[in-house]
Amino acid sequence: MSSTDISLHKDVHLGHDDHHDDHDHDQSFIEKYIFSQDHKVIAKQFLFAGIFWAVIGGLLSSLFRMQLGFPEATFTFLEPILGKWVDGGKLNPEFYLALVTMHGTIMVFFVLTAGLSGTFSNFLIPLQIGARDMASGFMNMLSFWFFFLASVIMFYSLFLETGPAAGGWTVYPPLSALPQAISGSGAGMTMWLVSMALFIVSQLLGGVNYITTVINMRTRGLSMTKLPLTIWAFFLTAVLGLLAFPVLFSAALLLIFDRSFGTSFFLSDIYVAGEALTHTGGSPVLFQHLFWFLGHPEVYIVILPTFGIVSEIIATNSRKPIFGYRAMIGSMLGIALLSFVVWAHHMFVSGMNPFLGSVFMFLTLIIAVPSAVKVFNWIATLWRGNINFTTAMLFSVAFVSLFISGGVTGIILGNSALDIQLHDTYFVVAHFHLVMGSAAFFGMYAGVYHWFPKMFGRMMEEKLGYLHFWITFACVYLIFMPMHYIGIAGFPRRYYTWTGFETFNKFMDMNTFITIAAIVAFAAQFLFLFNFIYSIFRGRRATENPWKSNTLEWTTPVNPGHGNWPGPLPVVYRWPYDYSKPGAPEDFIPQNVPFSQTQSSNLPHERDTE
Amino acid sequence: MITIAVALSILLLLVTLYLLFKIQVLASIFKGSYRRDIGTSNKVNAGLFLAFLVVMGALFVWSFASSKEEMTLPLASEHGIAIDSMFWLTMAIIGFVFVLTHILLFVYSYKYQHKEGKRAYYYPHNNKIEIIWTVIPAVVMALLVFSGWKTWAKITSPAPDNAVVVEVMGKQFNWLIRYPGADNKLGHVKHTLIDATNEFGIDLNDKNAQDDFPAEPSAFHVPKGVPVLLKIRARDVIHSVFLPHFRVKMDAVPGMPTSFWFIPTKTTSEMQSETGNANFQYELACTEVCGRGHFAMKMTMIVDEPEEYQKWVAAQQQKTFSTQLQAAPADSTAAVALNSTSGAAGAGATASKQ
Structure with missing residues (x-):
């Protein structure tokens, strides 16, 4: 925990030492880099924390992949690191579950929610809407520090003697409520719940800010229909978070009551560890409803920001307007709305009324329509483009794939009849790791590579980026494609080993292969980490608008100071996708260029505004 | 295999170090100014996308084809036929979309790579195309929803009256099976009655419980060709009953009994000859994480011809819970339960209803 702290302000400090804006002179070091209220600094704080967590999350996955890929091997070399969790070279099965649980929790919440939205919503909203900062800089600062506190607690829980939470990232009670059932449900689960409660506070503080800022602080001329798709995406993400996270909070609170104060919200008729408990009348399925009421919007909270990021990067680097701008907004709105009414497709075989299964199958499959529209629009944007493959663009194209x-x-999984066989198998694991895990990670990488020049005033090394991209892209498919086969064969999730079952005693080589690919993929991320840190200090210096992009953040100085624009705020005249407009001398026209200056390229309906 | 992993890691490390050196050189050349050419790298990346499509596409087809047999589990239930055919039909539809969109994505990436002096085509929208590619997926989805809903409704419909009832109870970390006996009614159970001998918490005051009998600890029997209704519960945490060969899955939830019915279509011995594996057994696995032994909750289900099944039942139903529990009262709780049974069956029946 202390190491995060040190690396945070150190990196941020050094990333900034080459600029001293007028606004900053009267600020102390602590105000400027630690308890900063500048959205750009807070964004970087989220980014560094997210990267820290991603390394931990990736490390955990390498550990449990080793167990799955080499079930017969003895890992004595891990004993010095993991202590009693490795006994005679064998991973403790409860520790295995803890690894899976913490990998999920860390990746979904700490990396792909806080790390992704925290970084890009914070960084881009004020810059792309032409605002000096967030609506409330102070709340924004609190948002990070609540997240930091949540991180410290979650990180500390990794080192508890009874281990961190181990009942799966979905923490279904009764398993998560009963320390007798699994040791991770002792102190580890308490810390998980406390950490998540703080995390939710952080998300709400951030979300309120994002929404308020987008609604109220757009610069002159920037109507909602001229917003870059990134902002639309961040805006809708924040709305989803604001509506969904309180429900998780309530679920966590009720679980805390059941665990510590003897209530029976989720517990009923339980006999465990030689003792009949007194809880009656609770329903474990109620928790699942509450959890997934957040849980499903949560996967869109993870993926929506990358929709925006990728749309922006694909348009910029194809040198073409995004195809179907309004359809893109419409589909995001549709997805955001529908994401609230599909949660029970995670529960087709939970024992809930099968009629609900029919309803949720119907709603779930509808959500495929706006998603399909988005994909077609991205592909149509590439069509007859003039594509410049920056690293960010590579990641964006791969994101679509x-x-x-x-x-x-x-x-398939949204179809309740098919879900009977595939529920909780590796087919599900493969599905969501591709669609929200890897895809969101790729979107995040795309964003980092694309906006790095604006964040640090320097460029990332492109060749190293290409290498990072191609290894990662290939490995992701080598890992997750074969997982579908294993899932079709019925291999259940969260199994320490499958060798006990005749039915699942196959695909050994496949699992070994997946593990090797996973470790190579993890190792390749250090190329990125190296490139990232190296480029902060030594990267080539960036120009103001290195990608020839239209959005407002590129009209700021190379290293924007506190307040973003040294002079008056820019005024917006046009939508952000005027790329390769016929008649224009350049292949891009920034949003702040009035129509009166572009008479050669104005379309008939734009002539009135000259 | 570990050596391979280590060797790969070392190789990667070396590559990293080499690049580190190269970057150092590059950085010293370019430092201070930024100038970007769209040159060879762009062509290489565009080409790599095409290569990726071809190589990974071929790998996918090859690996899928060669694993197809291993990944398809033999099927032994009636509703499974509908599930399997719908699964492969849906796979074909999404496979088509997957291939088509990937060809477009990667071929366009290659074809429309940057060329000096070329200009992209300003094409912001086309409502007609948008409508077409909104409507087509919507129609396909509607068809899939409809067929899925029909199958789902059939599978989850109430079990036929003639169904053979079997109770499956999950606990950390094994499955316990109970049959209702001659009256075809499972006796009343209560978690406070559970102890080392009365693992189900059977209330012996209930007359329906008198003829209930268990299966052997490692295997239970069901008849072929007859609806089998699994009554599913759990006594500690959530478990999930998964019979992969029967396309059956249902959570076992403490405090909330669930059920699933299906018709087995092949006996164990038929499956043994079909798969050519003399040791083949239908296995029941747990698919909801339940703790340390989650991966080891195995139970064998033996599907018999109806006559054999009746023979097994006739033999097994001698070993009712009530005789077993009366023979060996392990501790006071069981003893109390037993005493009250012998006291007054009528009073007991009233008590169990409370």
């Missing part, structure tokens, strides 16, 4: 590959299997 991963989103398709993971998305189509959602049509």
